[in-house]
Amino acid sequence: MHPRLPRSCLGIFLALMLLTTIPACGVRQLATGEIQPPKVNWQGIALGRPTPGGWPLAVMLLLTNPNSQSLNLQGYDYELWLEGKSVAQGTSQEPVSLPPQGQTVARVPILVKLPAVLGLLPLLLRPEPPPLHYQVAGYFRLSEVMGGLVRIPFRFQGQVTPKEGLEALRPYLSREGDRRQ
Secondary structure, eight states: OOTTHHHHHHHHHHHHHHHHHHHHHHHHHHHHTSSOOOEEEEEEEEEOOOBTTBEEEEEEEEEEOOSSSOEEEEEEEEEEEETTEEEEEEEEOOOEEEOTTOEEEEEEEEEEOHHHHGGGHHHHTSSSOOOEEEEEEEEEEETTTGGGTEEEEEEEEEEEOHHHHHHHHHHHHSHHHHHHO
């Protein structure tokens, strides 16, 4: 065995130990309660003008930072289900910054492609269509802890009646809406 090999192995081992303990500090702070994960609350959904590529939506989520230090999120991942069927999913690397003991609204843009919802047409064309159930779920990545590997989950569900959906689309369906655009 080469005489320098044990010394270089020791150096590599110590460097690896140092690298593995740096991100663990954030995990330890989270585990001991020094850092509290942000709270995620539903704010609402905004419907966009349907396009040939799909129907743009924006889910608004209120993020609250309970900590006395700012938190940075490294983006988010999401999935949208309608009537139990996944109709859109995506990811974003867009950072979200939360001020100390403050709030911010995160706007999660979603594009529902029309082929994904064609299977719902028979349900919507009934004489008395039932409410449409939706669910949005995903997570924000907390950058302070292990470089974004720790995830802050969110899951919200609800329902919308076809009448409410048509009311939301009315500005885009009428000639008056075309004049406003």
